[in-house]
Amino acid sequence: MTTQLDFKRVPFAADLASYGDRPAILTDTHSLTYRELAERVDALALRLGTERRLVALPATNDLDSIVAYLAALVGGHPLILLPEDKPAALESMVAAYDPDVVMRPGNGRTVLEERRAGTRHELHPDLALLLSTSGSTGSPKLVRLSHTNLQSNAQSISEYLLIGPDDRAATTLPMSYCYGLSVINSYLLRGAGLVLTDLSVVDPCFWELFRRRGATSLAAVPYTFELLDRVGFAEMDLPSLRYITQAGGRLAPEAVRKYAGLGRRNGWELFVMYGQTEATARMAYLPPELAAEAPGAVGIPVPGGSFRIDSVPGLEDGELVYTGPNVMLGYAESPADLAAGRTITELRTGDLARKHPAGVYEVVGRRSRFVKIVGLRVDLGQVERLLADLGVQAASAGTDDGVVVAVEGDQDTQLLAKVLAQGVGLPRAALEVHAVEHLPRLPTGKLDYQAVLALSGPKPGPAPEPTKEGGSPDRGTEDSVRKIFEDALECAEIGDGDTFVSLGGDSLSYVAASVRLEQALGHLPPDWHVTPVRDLEPRPQAAPVRKRRRFFAPLETSIVLRAVGIVLIVSTHVGLFSWQGAAHVLMAVAGYNFARFQLAGKRIPRLRRQLASVARIVVPSMAFIALAYLVTDKYTPVNILLLNAILGPEAVTTQWHFWFIEVLIYLLVAATALLAIPWADRAERRFPLLFPLALTGLGLLTRYELVNPGVPHTAPALWLFALGWAIARSRTIAQRCLVSAMAALTVPGFFENASREWTLLVGILLLIWLPSIPVPTGFRRLTVVLASASLYAYLVHWLVYPPLAEISPALAVAVSLAVGVAYWALCMRVVGTLNRRRARSKAAAAGGSQPASREVPA
Incomplete structure (x- = not known):
């Protein structure tokens, strides 16, 4: 057995106190100095005891996990580090390796689950850490890392990144992942600070913490850059940011060029890095000045390391082989392997590589x-x-x-x-x-890649545990999500990767689907309409949660505005009361919804969806106006064709009743046509906020009558529609403040009616700043139905209320809204029937053209 004399310590963990009162850990609510951190680490190391034992730690990005990790290193206890949110992985490791102690951090005091007083394992003196290889956190195959591995890799990383005591790293990656752990090690080695958080980069609170704590670096994997694009990172003001590091997979060369250029303009650098768990963390880095010249390269070896390329029979490129003090001791697949010393001296990476003319290495593929x-x-x-x-x-x-x-x-x-x-x-x-x-x-x-393989169809055997990252979902919940989408969109054959938007959902079908989903899931993600079906399932709960009775429930702001808006519009027209300005609020809401539902995907499929959405407004509108033309003398064929705003009289007559629908269609068609142009499509994708702001500027030319649009009485339409579009693209507080300022500066003085202007301004500000509005639970369903049917109620009320207004204005409003809901339900039924027939025809045609066998030919 191993005694208390047979262990080494990792210097950066043992020397924490030498940095004194420098800040070590900074969270949202407090900070901890190196001296205080050392005291906590030493106290926990004392509880672990002096005899070396095998310890397991399910860790998350919190202070208790870092203290527990460092205490194991200080005490010389070999540590199996696991993700806290994967209990199955912990169970697997406990069963496979029988650790002596399981540390469970939480609530400021780590619980030591001591499974025995001493140890039953032979633990090699050099063994410090055991990490799972990528993607196999439940596998018994572990990487054995030594004290020298940890210290040397932290030293080399801190050397080429020039980490100093004043640097602060935000913990954007799990510490159970070797890349995330290397950030912690290299910063602690230099006495720098860790801005400790488990928030995602898509969360505005992350960036508030980043700025407030003066973080100087950000660690990212390729997927992180997709998230950064979504949140408008390029437009963020981050004065303390010094560099971004990237590892965890190949980042596309165009993305490397893009972010390297962004960094040069904004005063920070991009370090592309390359590593494997078997090399503790990093093996290479690309000097930032070479990012433009060799954006596909992994760079040069880290200080202390070296590469060579060994030929591979039958392949043009050879295998990259790494040598350095950070190469692992070897693998462990059972407790007996923990007694082994070094079994390898170099790392055969399994990557195929070549040398770039610039003197850096390029990885071009995997042997496996x-x-x-x-x-x-x-x-x-x-x-x-x-x-x-x-x-x-x-x-x-x-x-x-x-x-x-x-x-x-x-x-x-x-x-x-x-x-x-x-x-x-x-x-x-x-x-x-x-x-x-x-x-x-x-x-x-x-x-x-296992999830990719699973796309080929169900495989025999037990179903895998549901995962948020693309594993097999809970079928019962998935069926409920599918059923909601089927009902709301009247479509079948919904795949795991389908989203509400990709299935043709728009603002007309969004309302009912969102409310039903929230009821089914308990919580609705803000971007659920562009989230794949497989990712909408919640994590399974051990026991059902008892829901408290609520008197108010939140509804998305755009839904509430649509419902309230149609009530105010109809009531004003009937004469029940007068409250003007709601129609113009709804024009901004229309632009907001256009940006949310009609801008996803590639240009051509998106064009088809946009035209289909326009048709869902045009067809029922023309059908009803044709009926109104036949039964009254208030309208003309120009109304039926929805051209009155262009060809009709300038004087406001009954023929202008449908101006809102006409102008909305004009705007949707114009936006669709504009985005069908390749350069406009590229501009909108590259400048998602600037593009609608430019359109808002064009609209303001008509708002201030500097340009005559040729469509009387509709000057604010483009201005408000584009402003709503910009609202949907505003991701940061600064962006929302900018759009709010534009509204506050341009709305006053337009109507020359203070109450009407206040209605418009308040409606826009609600849309900008409030994601949801509390609604009495008893009115929730009514609000949803009215919002869904708002466009149809606007159409029909002109025909319904006149004979009822003299009897009772309140009755006229109620019947107008009820008939609007009925017409909406009828149209949805017709659309559903047509969609089902089309789906059956498509399925029949596909069935007739499928090959008889899917076997791979010999």
């Missing part, structure tokens, strides 16, 4: 990312590169039976499959291509 199908050797990395050259993000996985490819966004999978079959030289039957809203990823942000 090859499959042999019908006698052909297929490089799965090449499959992804072929699609990347076409502008398609993809993940490919395969077996000797065939290749499965997931492509992101709305894609023509049949066409892509043909292109791949020709490019790779495979039979078409050996390829499956599946379109998904987002590529499946592991908690670390890396692509989840």
